[in-house]
Structures are given as C-alpha cells and as structure tokens.
Amino acid sequence: MAKTITAEVFGPDPPCHRCQLVHKTVEQAAAELKAQGLDIRVIRKPIMSREVVARYGVLVSPALAINGVVKMMGAVPTVKQARDLLQAAAKD
Numbered sequence: 001m002a003k004t005i006t007a008e009v010f011g012p013d014p015p016c017h018r019c020q021l022v023h024k025t026v027e028q029a030a031a032e033l034k035a036q037g038l039d040i041r042v043i044r045k046p047i048m049s050r051e052v053v054a055r056y057g058v059l060v061s062p063a064l065a066i067n068g069v070v071k072m073m074g075a076v077p078t079v080k081q082a083r084d085l086l087q088a089a090a091k092d
Helices: 017-034 050-056 079-091
Strands: 004-011 039-046 063-066 069-073
Touching: 004 017, 004 079, 017 039, 017 079, 063 079, 069 079
Parallel strands: 004 039
Antiparallel strands: 004 063, 063 069
8 A cells, every 4th residue: 555645734724825826836746746646635734723833843834744844935846846855755
C-alpha cells in the first residue's frame, strides 16, 4: 500500500493571493505525482488557528508543511520545488 503524503498550506482565511498561488502550485505538483501512483492530499489550514501556531510555530504566510514538517514560509514555491518536496517525502 502506498504511503499517503499530506501537504498543508497555511494562510489567512479568506486566503490571500500568495496563499492561493501556493495551494494551486502544490495541487498542480500533486496531480503530476498522483499520475505516477503517489497518494497525496493537499489541505488548506488557517494560519491563525491555535493548533497551527502551537504545532508548527508558523506565523508567516504563506507556509507549506509536508507530513507535519514545515518546508517553506513566506515564499511561493515553483511547481518543480513543490514536486521535489513531495517526491522527497515519498522516499522518507
């Protein structure tokens, strides 16, 4: 059974333009990898929730965590960067 990779995009609610770009970019990278058989879930979470601040320490948006580990803060990844991060998580 394939390992599920969880990508979490953190930002304000409603999401700002940059946060929407991160979500779209990660979704695009995930779609490419899903076609290769990887199981990837992309979840949007509000950055100001107590759970996010307590668990991840994320205070700058947009932010991206993969499998519970923050990989980027304050930046919008390219599709290639997002794909590389997701592929690395599949190997862990």
